[in-house]
Amino acid sequence: MRILVDAMGGDNAPEEAVKGCIDAINEMEGFDIILIGDENRINDILKDANFSSDRLHIKNAQEVITMEDTPTKAIRTKKDSSMVVGLNMLKEKFGDVFLSAGNTGAIMAGALFILGRITGVDRPAIATIIPTKKNGVLLIDSGANALCKPVNYIQFAIMGTIYMRDVLGISNPKVGLINVGSEDKKGNDTIKQAYDLLSRSNINFIGNIEGKDIPEGKVDVAVCDGFVGNVILKYTEGIGSFLFSEIKNIFTRNLLSKLSALIVKNEINSFKKKLDATEYGGAPLLGVNGKVIKAHGNSNAKAFKNAVFKAYAFARSSIVEQIEEDFINMEVEYI
Amino acid sequence: MRILVDAMGGDNAPEEAVKGCIDAINEMEGFDIILIGDENRINDILKDANFSSDRLHIKNAQEVITMEDTPTKAIRTKKDSSMVVGLNMLKEKFGDVFLSAGNTGAIMAGALFILGRITGVDRPAIATIIPTKKNGVLLIDSGANALCKPVNYIQFAIMGTIYMRDVLGISNPKVGLINVGSEDKKGNDTIKQAYDLLSRSNINFIGNIEGKDIPEGKVDVAVCDGFVGNVILKYTEGIGSFLFSEIKNIFTRNLLSKLSALIVKNEINSFKKKLDATEYGGAPLLGVNGKVIKAHGNSNAKAFKNAVFKAYAFARSSIVEQIEEDFINMEVEYI
Numbered sequence: 251m252r253i254l255v256d257a258m259g260g261d262n263a264p265e266e267a268v269k270g271c272i273d274a275i276n277e278m279e280g281f282d283i284i285l286i287g288d289e290n291r292i293n294d295i296l297k298d299a300n301f302s303s304d305r306l307h308i309k310n311a312q313e314v315i316t317m318e319d320t321p322t323k324a325i326r327t328k329k330d331s332s333m334v335v336g337l338n339m340l341k342e343k344f345g346d347v348f349l350s351a352g353n354t355g356a357i358m359a360g361a362l363f364i365l366g367r368i369t370g371v372d373r374p375a376i377a378t379i380i381p382t383k384k385n386g387v388l389l390i391d392s393g394a395n396a397l398c399k400p401v402n403y404i405q406f407a408i409m410g411t412i413y414m415r416d417v418l419g420i421s422n423p424k425v426g427l428i429n430v431g432s433e434d435k436k437g438n439d440t441i442k443q444a445y446d447l448l449s450r451s452n453i454n455f456i457g458n459i460e461g462k463d464i465p466e467g468k469v470d471v472a473v474c475d476g477f478v479g480n481v482i483l484k485y486t487e488g489i490g491s492f493l494f495s496e497i498k499n500i501f502t503r504n505l506l507s508k509l510s511a512l513i514v515k516n517e518i519n520s521f522k523k524k525l526d527a528t529e530y531g532g533a534p535l536l537g538v539n540g541k542v543i544k545a546h547g548n549s550n551a552k553a554f555k556n557a558v559f560k561a562y563a564f565a566r567s568s569i570v571e572q573i574e575e576d577f578i579n580m581e582v583e584y585i
Numbered sequence: 586m587r588i589l590v591d592a593m594g595g596d597n598a599p600e601e602a603v604k605g606c607i608d609a610i611n612e613m614e615g616f617d618i619i620l621i622g623d624e625n626r627i628n629d630i631l632k633d634a635n636f637s638s639d640r641l642h643i644k645n646a647q648e649v650i651t652m653e654d655t656p657t658k659a660i661r662t663k664k665d666s667s668m669v670v671g672l673n674m675l676k677e678k679f680g681d682v683f684l685s686a687g688n689t690g691a692i693m694a695g696a697l698f699i700l701g702r703i704t705g706v707d708r709p710a711i712a713t714i715i716p717t718k719k720n721g722v723l724l725i726d727s728g729a730n731a732l733c734k735p736v737n738y739i740q741f742a743i744m745g746t747i748y749m750r751d752v753l754g755i756s757n758p759k760v761g762l763i764n765v766g767s768e769d770k771k772g773n774d775t776i777k778q779a780y781d782l783l784s785r786s787n788i789n790f791i792g793n794i795e796g797k798d799i800p801e802g803k804v805d806v807a808v809c810d811g812f813v814g815n816v817i818l819k820y821t822e823g824i825g826s827f828l829f830s831e832i833k834n835i836f837t838r839n840l841l842s843k844l845s846a847l848i849v850k851n852e853i854n855s856f857k858k859k860l861d862a863t864e865y866g867g868a869p870l871l872g873v874n875g876k877v878i879k880a881h882g883n884s885n886a887k888a889f890k891n892a893v894f895k896a897y898a899f900a901r902s903s904i905v906e907q908i909e910e911d912f913i914n915m916e917v918e919y920i
Contacts, residue, residue: 317766318768318770320770354765354766381827383830396765396771397773430689430731430811430812430815431652431689433653437731437812438731438732438812439732441731441812460815460816460819461817461818461823462819462823462826463823464823465820465823466827477765477772478813478816480765480795480796481765481795481809481816481817482816482817483796485797485799485817486796487796488798488799488801489824491800491801492716492717492718492800492801493828495718496718496856499852500852501849503852507848507852509848510844510849511845513841513845514835514836514842514845521831
């Protein structure tokens, strides 16, 4: 198993990416990592690091796609960028999965251009698990498509259903459409048409859900466009930070409250971990012919390490093949 | 000062609406309330209630606009509904402000149809304060428009700026556009055009903000369409409930944790209050020729009471006149 890592992607590249990969190698067996990027800079970080392993390799790539780059143009012109090189290696089977914390639009454009879509899927989507009172809900699309057509929503729903069923073992996952009310005629025209398509499909569609139903864990798969999904995802991150800064204030107020903190410390920390985005690591881009994991742009070493573990689990699944198979069978049922 | 209350609006009407109004009257001086709705049902609730006041009046209205009604059709056909009667009373100056927890689309349609728009405002918007690490941010639009044009965003930004300046006393409020990244070319075409308009305006626009910047309190006014705003608003509610159910679990685990809870109980409760939607009560609909407050559809008596207080404060402000004045002056600057 070889995991291809874009060492130059994200706000803290290459330092945090490389460190996260070292930690991942030190912590778990079963895979090699190929770091793709500027070999001089990568070697500079590696030479000071505390590890002994022949499981870490470097593939030199001189260019970098930045957050400011226009996605399609960057993919076409920066042929020697870590992202384009990595995606080409994935296509040519030099690796089993590609992981990047880089420009989301460019990952999407690159995956479409280099790997291609699975037949029947118009737009791939990023699928992120977010915490709830119950098991967590798959938010799809959580950032790949800032504008969607009705048909995209049903395709997201199908891919999300397959993911929750085959990767997380949930039989007959419940699917909800994120909307501004639970009644069936809510939302704008696109959403209303998406609702109709979902209602007529053979997935386990329970109808519209509101923002408050997400943390309640009312569904297993929450479908939305990538604009709404991205806002929810990042808002969750911000709210988590807000909550724990308030809790910290409460517990550090005086000696007695500090004592009280000691008693519940472990539980508070495990709840904090549940809400912490860096624990989640990365999210798969579903719908392309290959396994791609998008890590958060501001990933630190811990987030990269967890993203590597996520990539490893993703690479071991047969989710891409399953989506291919199901879309062939399901296609007629919603068009 | 007379506050017009739609007694039949919301999931728990008329009971909770009427009870909330009684509590508001009992708790604060300075206004009368006119309850609009089925007088038999309202009187049934009043006769068992513990209050003595001549400040509570009833205006009979036999019809009800439900959550399932099509907004424009309902406004046109249900002439004797509590909502249409109430808005007409506001227009005819039988009251200073109108409060409803009913169908948001119908409130919007009714306000447009009966009160009309302020000159220069294409679409009114709901403006809700949500909690942050700092003072709270005004989320506009938080639910009136499920689809927006670029020009709507700048109008929301102007109205939000006036509200934060004149009602909350924040000089030169900072405005951000909710987007999927902080770089200037992010989002779909509508959002990109909105960004351009905002950049060229004379408001204090700091650029795109991401979901995580909202709880950080990075801006005073967060501009978005009503779809995104409604999802954020209701998601906040759900997250609050999620958080406090987890905290409750943590503190009730054993005797020691229960003891620990006693120490920080007051602080936890005051934080809970900060996140509790029922404390916020209601949000103004800005951009129409009259003062309208939308309360949460599932408002209980406490939420109604707080919405009455909000309506009272709103009625005392000169925000509608200020928006009128500013739009006359500002109009040329963004078109």
